[in-house]
Amino acid sequence: MLEKSVKIGLAGFGNVGAGVWKNLEANRKLIEGRSGVHLEITRVAVRDPKKQRDVQIPAGIVTTDWRELIDADDVDVVVELIGGTDAAFDLVTSALKAGKIVVTGNKALLAERGVEIFRIAEENNVPVFYEAAVAGGIPIIKAVQESLIGNHIEGIYGIINGTSNYIMTRMTEAGLAFEDALKEASDLGYAEADPYLDISGWDAAHKAAILASLSYGYWVRTEDLHVEGIDRVTSADIHYAEKLGYVIKLLSVVKAHGDGEIEVRTQPSLIPSGHILASVNGVFNAVSVHGDISGECLFYGSGAGQDPTSSSVLSDIVDAAHAVTKDHRGLGFTAHALYGKTMPVQDTVSEYYLRITVNDQPGVISAIATTLANHGIGIRATSSLKPSEMKENGFDEVILVLHAAKFGVLQQAVTEIEALDCVTDSVVCFRVEDLDSK
Ligand code: HSE
Numbered sequence: 001m002l003e004k005s006v007k008i009g010l011a012g013f014g015n016v017g018a019g020v021w022k023n024l025e026a027n028r029k030l031i032e033g034r035s036g037v038h039l040e041i042t043r044v045a046v047r048d049p050k051k052q053r054d055v056q057i058p059a060g061i062v063t064t065d066w067r068e069l070i071d072a073d074d075v076d077v078v079v080e081l082i083g084g085t086d087a088a089f090d091l092v093t094s095a096l097k098a099g100k101i102v103v104t105g106n107k108a109l110l111a112e113r114g115v116e117i118f119r120i121a122e123e124n125n126v127p128v129f130y131e132a133a134v135a136g137g138i139p140i141i142k143a144v145q146e147s148l149i150g151n152h153i154e155g156i157y158g159i160i161n162g163t164s165n166y167i168m169t170r171m172t173e174a175g176l177a178f179e180d181a182l183k184e185a186s187d188l189g190y191a192e193a194d195p196y197l198d199i200s201g202w203d204a205a206h207k208a209a210i211l212a213s214l215s216y217g218y219w220v221r222t223e224d225l226h227v228e229g230i231d232r233v234t235s236a237d238i239h240y241a242e243k244l245g246y247v248i249k250l251l252s253v254v255k256a257h258g259d260g261e262i263e264v265r266t267q268p269s270l271i272p273s274g275h276i277l278a279s280v281n282g283v284f285n286a287v288s289v290h291g292d293i294s295g296e297c298l299f300y301g302s303g304a305g306q307d308p309t310s311s312s313v314l315s316d317i318v319d320a321a322h323a324v325t326k327d328h329r330g331l332g333f334t335a336h337a338l339y340g341k342t343m344p345v346q347d348t349v350s351e352y353y354l355r356i357t358v359n360d361q362p363g364v365i366s367a368i369a370t371t372l373a374n375h376g377i378g379i380r381a382t383s384s385l386k387p388s389e390m391k392e393n394g395f396d397e398v399i400l401v402l403h404a405a406k407f408g409v410l411q412q413a414v415t416e417i418e419a420l421d422c423v424t425d426s427v428v429c430f431r432v433e434d435l436d437s438k
Contacts (some may be wrong), residue, residue, distance in 0.1 A: 005038040006321035009069030009100075011045040011091055012081030015189045016105060016132070018055040019310030020079065020317075031314060037321040042074045045082075070094045077320040079313065080104040083193060089113050096126045101323050103316040105132030105309060108197070111206035115219045118333045127323050128332035129316035134207040135160050135285040137308025138301040139315065144214045144289065145330075151291030153215035156254040157435055160207045162283040162304030163191045163198035164230045164250040169281040172238050172247075190283050190304040201229035201250060205266040208252035211287070212264045215254065217336035226265035226345035232428055233268050237355060240383045240399045244353075246270035247278045251433055261343040269431040270353050270401075277435060288435070346408025351380065351432035356398040356417060357425035364422045368398060371420070375413040378403040401432060 010017055024031065024039060032038055044057055045066040066082065069075050070091075078095040080102060082088050088109045095102050097120065104110070110117065110133055121128050131141045135158070144153070159165055163185045170181035182199070185191045197203040205227040212220045230250050241248050251269040256262050271278050276298065280286040285303025290296050302308035323330075358364050369379060381401040402410070414427045 002032060002036060002038040004036065004325045005040060006076050006324045007040050007042045007074045008077045008079060008317060009043040009045070009072065009075035010041055010079045010081065011066045011069055012083065013044055013046045013053070013057070014081065014083075015306045016309045016313065017044070017081045018053060019306035020081070020313045021057060022055045023307065023310045023314060024317075027314075031318060035318045035321060037318070037325055039317060039321060043069050043072060045069055066091050067094070070098050070100065075100060076324045077101045077103060077317065079317065080106060080109075081313070085109045085112055089117070092117055092128070093120050096120045096124050096128070099124060099126055101126055101320040102128045103313060103320050104128065104130050105313055106130075107133040107203065107206040107210060111209040112222050114210070114213060114333065118219070118331065121331045121333075125331070127320070127330060129319050130210070130332065131316045132309050132312035134210055135287055135299070136162060136301065136303040136305060137311045138285055138287060138299045138303065139312065140211070140287050140299050141214065142315070143297070143299060144211060148289060148291050148294060148297070151293045152256070153254075154256055154290040154292055156208075156211050156215065156252075156287060156289050157277065157433070158204075158208065158211065158252045158254075158285070158287040159249050159277060159280050160252050160285050160287060160303060161198055161201075161204040161250055162285055162302070163195065164201075164204065165280065165285070165303070166190055166283045168230060168233065168238070168248065168250070171235060173281075175235075185283075188283070189306055199229050199231050201227045201266045204250055204252050208254055208264050208266055212254040212262060214333065216256065216262050216339035217334070218340045219333070219335075220262075220264055220342055224264065224342035226267070226348075228267040230268055233430075236397070237353075237428065237430070240355065241270050241353065242273070243383045244270070244381055244399075244401060245273055246353075246432065247273050248430065249277065249280070251277075251431070253433065256339065257343065260339050261341045262339055263343040263345070263348045265345055265348065267431050269433045271433050271435055275435050344408075346406065346411070348407050349404050350407070350434070351404050352402045352410055353430045353432055354398075354400045354402065354414070355428040356400070356423055358396050358398055359422050359424055360396040361422055365398065367420050367422060368400070368417055371416045372402065372413050375405070375409050377405045377410065377413055
């Protein structure tokens with residue numbers, strides 16, 4: 001019989017909440033043996049108590065009002081898994097003000113309102129744990145917070161949205177249409193309740209903002225994030241990229257520059273097909289962290305889904321239980337002033353892939369090349385379809401890989417290219433990422 005007991009209130013019993021209950025029961029002996037604490041879920045707040053669930057919970061502990069978790073004497077730790085940013089903010093901040101330790105997997109909430117949440121955590125000396133907020137089952141938060149604490153983080157490259165990666169993998173490997181691949185991702189419990197967050201790049205961007213904030217000691221504002229999603233990636237782009245020696249991934253890049261500025265951006269990006277990140281497929285995520293002392297550390301695992309995500313929540317529940325029993329008060333985020341400025345995306349530099357839809361007429365290539373040259377941008381490679389493939393696609397496209405340039409300069413050149421008579425549609429532009437640069 002364990003001497004210490006910690007009481008947990010679970011707010012939200014969807015895919016992840018049910019996974020937390022199920023896996024705590026399945027591995028209870030192991031978790032309690034390792035932690036030395038008895039963990040008891042005393043209350044569960046749900047939206048619809050009548051809903052049919054695969055995982056059964058005793059009716060006596062169910063409520064439809066999360067406020068009961070805040071007021072109850074038999075809740076030490078509040079686990080927020082309701083999602084969204086409005087009620088979840090009220091729930092988290094009410095818990096902190098009531099002195100209850102918070103566990104949350106809510107990346108949108110932390111990215112958008114982290115400043116307020118950690119201020120309230122500090123005022124009340126109550127910690128917030130959020131391992132499940134980034135990269136599902138990969139223990140990346142604690143790796144950055146604890147294991148790499150002795151390092152300046154030079155850069156982070158992450159594939160951190162399982163749904164987007166799953167969709168692009170299924171489009172590439174099984175030839176699935178975008179919509180069908182998205183339906184699979186939703187059926188498997190990978191996609192957000194609103195899959196727009198996945199497809200638009202915002203889910204990954206929220207996670208990138210959290211990693212950047214942890215790495216650089218100031219809470220990065222969501223308005224300073226550059227975000228593009230996978231909605232403009234076509235099978236043709238995947239095919240062209242392959243011919244050029246790349247794969248396309250939704251990549252989040254967090255990078256520090258010598259002057260203390262950092263860049264935080266999420267975009268479909270071409271990465272060399274021989275690079276280890278290129279083989280991260282399906283729902284898997286990978287985060288490559290470059291520390292100035294550690295060198296590159298690569299973290300790989302399932303980025304979404306009930307079991308992997310609940311593994312991260314369980315680790316936070318144990319940390320929270322230790323914070324209850326041992327009065328440990330690492331608050332979850334510690335600000336410092338070594339960095340503090342996010343670089344405007346226009347100043348960020350990379351190579352680019354352009355897909356330009358054109359009327360096939362003399363002088364097309366030279367008009368485009370001249371426009372790029374006027375902005376000092378050179379062409380590094382081109383790709384073209386075989387005649388048979390051209391017919392299938394039914395239009396003429398110019399595919400270019402450009403030498404490195406500032407994004408702002410590239411945008412000006414693209415605007416001028418789009419104004420050319422021979423160009424018939426908006427230009428598709430993805431980054432080509434040099435993953436070895438610091
Ligand atoms: N929708 C998210 C993803 C869930 O696909 O990565 C995990 O955060």
